[in-house]
Amino acid sequence: MADGARRAGTRIQAEPFDLGLEANAFAAAQTGAGAIVTFTGVVRDVASGDLAVMEIEHYPGMTEKAVEAFRAEAVARFKLADALVIHRYGPLAPHEPIMMVATAARHRADAFAGAEYLMDWLKSRAPFWKKEVSGQGADWVAARDADESALERW
Amino acid sequence: MIDVLYFAWVRERIGVPKEQVETGAATVGDLVEELKGREERYEAAFADLSALRVATDQELTDFDAPLAGVREVAFFPPMTGG
Numbered sequence: 328m329a330d331g332a333r334r335a336g337t338r339i340q341a342e343p344f345d346l347g348l349e350a351n352a353f354a355a356a357q358t359g360a361g362a363i364v365t366f367t368g369v370v371r372d373v374a375s376g377d378l379a380v381m382e383i384e385h386y387p388g389m390t391e392k393a394v395e396a397f398r399a400e401a402v403a404r405f406k407l408a409d410a411l412v413i414h415r416y417g418p419l420a421p422h423e424p425i426m427m428v429a430t431a432a433r434h435r436a437d438a439f440a441g442a443e444y445l446m447d448w449l450k451s452r453a454p455f456w457k458k459e460v461s462g463q464g465a466d467w468v469a470a471r472d473a474d475e476s477a478l479e480r481w
Numbered sequence: 482m483i484d485v486l487y488f489a490w491v492r493e494r495i496g497v498p499k500e501q502v503e504t505g506a507a508t509v510g511d512l513v514e515e516l517k518g519r520e521e522r523y524e525a526a527f528a529d530l531s532a533l534r535v536a537t538d539q540e541l542t543d544f545d546a547p548l549a550g551v552r553e554v555a556f557f558p559p560m561t562g563g
Contacts, residue, residue, distance in 0.1 A: 368563050452541070
């Protein structure tokens with residue numbers, strides 16, 4: 328995508344993204360904001376230290392709709408100037424970025440809260456599934472109760 | 482005819498990502514019972530419904546949801562995004 332076409336919104340993609348480039352482009356477009364928060368999730372190694380690949384499956388169509396709905400809700404609820412969500416799917420190597428969110432608001436509390444809200448919903452309600460392939464075999468990552476209960480605070 | 486989609490380990494247990502099913506089931510739960518009666522692989526995938534989530538026409542719902550007018554049903558484990 329050409330730089331001129333890059334904009335905030337929801338992007339579900341197989342391709343890698345450049346965290347620095349995305350964060351800078353997002354920040355540059357926020358003329359009225361006083362606070363910008365970014366969060367990046369990366370592929371964590373398994374306990375045995377021999378993760379070969381993390382495969383991320385998703386539900387094309389539903390993923391885009393669900394994530395865009397969470398993004399729009401975050402913007403409305405926390406009065407964000409803007410929000411960006413990028414989430415990848417497909418095979419990812421250890422330490423590669425999986426996803427990022429960026430939020431912009433007049434003040435930092437809303438920017439942080441908006442980013443946390445987005446992360447909590449992406450974790451448990453966006454149709455992605457992670458599989459870890461390592462020397463120990465291939466295992467689907469189980470959802471954590473803590474991630475599910477994190478939704479209750481919203 | 483209704484499109485039935487499976488993801489993650491549900492897809493692996495059933496062996497296909499998607500299939501078309503001729504059904505008169507009134508609810509998602511009825512469709513599950515119908516599928517379980519067909520073959521062992523469905524029984525294996527749907528053994529514990531508390532471990533499964535369901536979407537109709539790409540919206541999360543529950544097993545009591547009606548199927549009238551629904552074009553697409555998807556079954557999958559709890560999501561692990563982020």
